[in-house]
Amino acid sequence: MSTKKNISYAVASAAALAVTLTACGGSGGSSASGGTWDKDAVVNIGSLYEPQNLDNTAGGGQGVTEALNGNVYEGLFRLTDDGKVDKLLAQDYETSADGLTYTFTLRDGVKFHSGKELTSQDVKYSLEKVTADDSQSARKSNLDVVKDIATPDARTVKVTLSKKSISFVYNLSYVWIINSQAKNLKTTEDGTGPYTLNKWSRGSALSLNRFAGYWGDAAANKQVVFHYYKDATALNNALLTNAVDVVTSEQSPDALEQFKSNGSYKVNDGDSTTKLLLAFNDKAKPFTDVKVRRAVSAAIDDKKLLESVWGGYGKEIGSMVPPTDPWYEDLTDVNAHDVAKAKKLLAEAGYAKGFSFTLDTPNYDPHPTAATFIKSQLAKVGITVKINTITPDEWYTKVYKNHDFTATLQEHVNDRDLVWYGNPDFYWGYDNPQVTKWVEEAEAASSTAAQTELLKKVNRQTAEDAASDWLYLYPQIVVASDKLSGYPLNGLNSQFFAYDIKKTG
Amino acid sequence: MARYLLRRLAFLGVSLALASVVLFVLLRMLPGDPANALTAVGASPEQIAAARHSIGSDRPLPEQFTHWLGQLASGDLGTSFVSSLPVGPEVVARLDVTVPLTLAAFVLAVLVAVPAGFTAAYRRHTWYGALLSGVSQLGIAIPVFWLGMILIAVFALNAGWLPSGGFPQDGWGDPAEAFRALVLPVVTIALVMSASLIRYVRSATLDVLGSDYLRTARAHGSSFGSAMWRHGLRNASVPVISVLGIELASTLLGAVVVESVYALPGLGSLLATGIAQHDYPVIQGVLFVSTLAVLVIGFLADLVQRFIDPRLRGRLSGGAR
Numbered sequence: 061m062s063t064k065k066n067i068s069y070a071v072a073s074a075a076a077l078a079v080t081l082t083a084c085g086g087s088g089g090s091s092a093s094g095g096t097w098d099k100d101a102v103v104n105i106g107s108l109y110e111p112q113n114l115d116n117t118a119g120g121g122q123g124v125t126e127a128l129n130g131n132v133y134e135g136l137f138r139l140t141d142d143g144k145v146d147k148l149l150a151q152d153y154e155t156s157a158d159g160l161t162y163t164f165t166l167r168d169g170v171k172f173h174s175g176k177e178l179t180s181q182d183v184k185y186s187l188e189k190v191t192a193d194d195s196q197s198a199r200k201s202n203l204d205v206v207k208d209i210a211t212p213d214a215r216t217v218k219v220t221l222s223k224k225s226i227s228f229v230y231n232l233s234y235v236w237i238i239n240s241q242a243k244n245l246k247t248t249e250d251g252t253g254p255y256t257l258n259k260w261s262r263g264s265a266l267s268l269n270r271f272a273g274y275w276g277d278a279a280a281n282k283q284v285v286f287h288y289y290k291d292a293t294a295l296n297n298a299l300l301t302n303a304v305d306v307v308t309s310e311q312s313p314d315a316l317e318q319f320k321s322n323g324s325y326k327v328n329d330g331d332s333t334t335k336l337l338l339a340f341n342d343k344a345k346p347f348t349d350v351k352v353r354r355a356v357s358a359a360i361d362d363k364k365l366l367e368s369v370w371g372g373y374g375k376e377i378g379s380m381v382p383p384t385d386p387w388y389e390d391l392t393d394v395n396a397h398d399v400a401k402a403k404k405l406l407a408e409a410g411y412a413k414g415f416s417f418t419l420d421t422p423n424y425d426p427h428p429t430a431a432t433f434i435k436s437q438l439a440k441v442g443i444t445v446k447i448n449t450i451t452p453d454e455w456y457t458k459v460y461k462n463h464d465f466t467a468t469l470q471e472h473v474n475d476r477d478l479v480w481y482g483n484p485d486f487y488w489g490y491d492n493p494q495v496t497k498w499v500e501e502a503e504a505a506s507s508t509a510a511q512t513e514l515l516k517k518v519n520r521q522t523a524e525d526a527a528s529d530w531l532y533l534y535p536q537i538v539v540a541s542d543k544l545s546g547y548p549l550n551g552l553n554s555q556f557f558a559y560d561i562k563k564t565g
Numbered sequence: 566m567a568r569y570l571l572r573r574l575a576f577l578g579v580s581l582a583l584a585s586v587v588l589f590v591l592l593r594m595l596p597g598d599p600a601n602a603l604t605a606v607g608a609s610p611e612q613i614a615a616a617r618h619s620i621g622s623d624r625p626l627p628e629q630f631t632h633w634l635g636q637l638a639s640g641d642l643g644t645s646f647v648s649s650l651p652v653g654p655e656v657v658a659r660l661d662v663t664v665p666l667t668l669a670a671f672v673l674a675v676l677v678a679v680p681a682g683f684t685a686a687y688r689r690h691t692w693y694g695a696l697l698s699g700v701s702q703l704g705i706a707i708p709v710f711w712l713g714m715i716l717i718a719v720f721a722l723n724a725g726w727l728p729s730g731g732f733p734q735d736g737w738g739d740p741a742e743a744f745r746a747l748v749l750p751v752v753t754i755a756l757v758m759s760a761s762l763i764r765y766v767r768s769a770t771l772d773v774l775g776s777d778y779l780r781t782a783r784a785h786g787s788s789f790g791s792a793m794w795r796h797g798l799r800n801a802s803v804p805v806i807s808v809l810g811i812e813l814a815s816t817l818l819g820a821v822v823v824e825s826v827y828a829l830p831g832l833g834s835l836l837a838t839g840i841a842q843h844d845y846p847v848i849q850g851v852l853f854v855s856t857l858a859v860l861v862i863g864f865l866a867d868l869v870q871r872f873i874d875p876r877l878r879g880r881l882s883g884g885a886r
Contacts, residue, residue: 112647112842113647113648113649113650118619118649193611193615194612194616194618194619195612195615196612196615196616200612244649246648246650247648247649247650261658261734261830262648262650262655262658262830263659263830263834263835263838264731264732264734264828264830265734267734285734287731287828289828290825290828290834290837291825291826291828293714293826294729294730294825294826294827294828295828297717297721297722297729297730298729298730298731298828300722300729301721301722301725301728301729303728303729303730303731452841453598453843
């Protein structure tokens, strides 16, 4: 199972742009919400995603976002449940008329866990930490537009950009504000969040204690402990024996029945942003031909695949955009399942007798299952699939770095990651100058309306080009004890705000 | 005896030195790049180079090797590439789980296997002798994770007597809780281990029962019990101790499956995580410590065998193999 973790951060990890929840977003367990709860409860959280280290600019991975984002560290902004941006440590901000200068006013009276007061210097330091040469943050390239950071006074930060970037404020929600004097951030912390790090025992657990000096509303529980499991069954057993109160992201659908049929648990089906892709190498034959890509997309019955992998959970999608992105449109009809059409397209492309290709398949669930399914589906239109099982590490080197593949399977967890189709150098090799131009224009747009309009065009174009085959959207399933309420429900692969979780005795 | 001890210790030192070279070189020959574990999607070549530089994996191999040896000499196992935590204390923390787990399982297995194996041999013509023999054969065929799942289902999920897995974050700070966490894993390993031990004990006992010296001792008037005690036990234990040494050593890291089923932070799972992440310092640290343990266990097994069997005392590395 450890290989699974490895790949989740290779693709998922630090880039994780999962939709977050607002303070009141979670409405899990209903029974406890009205009554009284234990203000000094210890909440035990079960997870499969242990951090690599505690620094999100040094390869901390998906787990560090889950455990620390919003709980221990806070940004100037925070993403809300519907993908919008809320002010957090920024009390207010102004944008200059040319859209190049942002002036942020910091909230007053914010203290770090070490006791030091938050100043503009810390914000400057934190931003520079992300854009530094040795930064391993996935946000680095997005924030490279930052040209200058000025700190006219202790509560004001003035950021000048080299070009317009409509996503700047959104990207800032991924920048943790850290005490500029803090040391050893891979193993310790100094943030402003409602919890302080109590202890991280690598390989087993990470515990957080309520921070008495928090600037906002105190956390609804005294302590949260993230318990880390490598094995989904062991995690489910822990929930069944009350060793944990909630599982952040259920990955074994077979196990759900035992919780659904048990009144002591609540199974929550939220919105995820994780897509399973059959990614073609659009620069390798025969997938250079849009007709071949469309044919393959039409030949595969996504609904049946989803049914076999996830039972009744998850959603079909017709493009890279999950419903929570602002530029979502339902495009499942563009390349809907249609074997006759697939055969016709193949004939038009000169492959009436089919062809054969190698599918590089990561060796962990659900990829092998999906690969076998795709193989049988494509056999019906005369295409032979050779399944080549590879480790996450091989995938990263062979496919992601060297682009040495014909087609591959991979999960992409981020929200708003449609824009990767604007980068012709990305691993899947999709190169449509019009799309690249739209993506650039969208980033330079003056309003979110204009940005949304442009990205909708990108969405439709990539779907019509069958740039990849988007097989399905993962479900986001949180299973919790009925004693719990207030836990987040959506996009939890990356973030799990714990401060509103209420536990009855 | 002193000369033997010195030679045997020198042999141990040379083995350890050779093992450290081999494991260092073999690790570096694995495909893959530790920087992959640190960088995310969209990482530029510069970011990857920076990651390599920060962990020192861009330096020449001989330099990395001498650096590691230098650290070892001062008792330092280095720092994890991935977590930045020092490897030594982390290995020690894992030993808190692995050593009690292994030793307790070992002792329990011996307590079960020796009487059971003896009975299976001595009473092989009775129904319970045959049953013991059959059950042990069946036990060898049972996969350890399956047994673990069954025990969890019965004793944790249904009866609720014991935790289904995990280990307290404070370790042995609360001994009762730590003990409870280890009960099922210990039983799991012990059952599987004793199944194969019973076979060895049984066959060693059968050899003894059919031996001339036992018959001779009996002819001289010894009771069966005292002949067995004086001659039989000694002869039977020499081969069994060899097997015990190997079983004990292999359980140190071989418990990884049990650790996974019971979500225990043991040495085996640390090694598995290290390998998945190409975290060389962690892998080296774990393998070095476990190599040392295996060599020491072998050494002790030799000593015990020589103590029991005077015929072995002329040889450097003794014991029936």
